Amino acid sequence: MATLTASRSRFFRYASPATFYPLAGRLWPWFAAVAAVLALAGLAIGLLIAPTDATQGDSYRIIFIHVPAAWMSMFIYLVMAFYAVLTFVFQTRLSAMMMRALAPTGAMFTFIALWTGALWGKPTWGAWWVWDARLTSELILLFLYLGFMALQSAIDDTRRADRAGALVALVGVVNVPIIYFSVKWWNTLHQGASVSLTRAPSMAREMLIGMLLMALACWMYSIAVALVRVRALIVERERDAAWLREAGEA
């Protein structure tokens, strides 16, 4: 019982804003630096080293930002839903703040995925936009992010805002598998996945490495930005707390 309590308390130690705030402050510059290095390496490989595609020419190079952004747009929503579960199960304030901190980044990546897709679609498909299953469900994901953020900013009471937002995040999470599998289920214009864990990738190795580096850079960037934003949220909500005043931040 004693060991259980000990491990539980270690598990929950960083769920307290007072302990997480300095940790996030120490960590975020590292994540930001790693993101910058990875992005530079990924862009160098993607734009300079990777070969020109046999059928699409150089316009395929948009995938180095398009695919990572599309992955992040779905993954961040899943992470938000995970924090929503934590909010309901453990009633931790920090998980709700993390949810809130992640939403703008997720919305930004969704927008980037749609925007770069349009830039790529014009030369390749001949249209900026088609009402294809994957494009439409990605657009709905953007609306879900915007709805989540609109609801959060409309509620003044933080406890209610946290719980209402968590409920919306959980209800909307149904959309993520629909986006991910849409190219398989409906077989429409958007091509299927080029990268999969279960089979060899259908692209040159340099292309794959560039894309994976960019994806990692997007991960690190998301973590860094979320940590900075959650620090701002903590300061905003705990401005009257003694620990914050002792830290000399408020």
Add this chain to the structure above:
Amino acid sequence: MNALVAIMRFELLLAWRRKSALATTLGFFVIVASLFPLGLGADPQLLRLIGSGVVWVAALLATLLGLARLFAADHEDGTLEQLRLSCVPLPLAALAKIGAHWLVTAVPLCLAAPILGLQYGLSASAIGVLVASLVLGTPVLCLLGAMGAALTLGLRAGGVLVPVLVLPLEVPVLIMGAGSVEAHMNGLGAGPWLSLLAALLIVFVLATPWVVAFALRISSE
């Protein structure tokens, strides 16, 4: 069960005493659907193609109208508080209120839809499919809308927020509903789409009342 019937009867009586509100939703539905031929031109070929989609979009927007009324009055005068404290399970009470709301706002739409179908030159069998899809789909719209209404209860920006929250989630219903009529007109048969709508309806009737009750608890604690 008695509580369910009692709450529904109460809600229906209230709605009957305020008939103008019912007429507003129906009027909005007919006006929105009538605007499209004015904006797009009166080519019968085109109207037949877009008819089912237009009626469905109009129904989607019309069901949003009455949502602000669904819980707001009960929230203000304390009825909701009493319902929470009473021995009636809150999901059941929510289901009763949503059911009454569907009877009051969506059933008139289903009844008016054939007239709009005729205006758009749909065949009699296509109109039948349209009405069937509306009968199966509008309860899902009401259930999702109730969730939005419960989450935004008492907020200043509530009226604008509900569509932003709810419309993205209602897209599958729209696709299936309009798709059923289109499939019928293309000779593919509306059966699969209507079955999907019915399956969606069953899932939503079983699950949504709990979500709505949970949202009401979040909003009124």
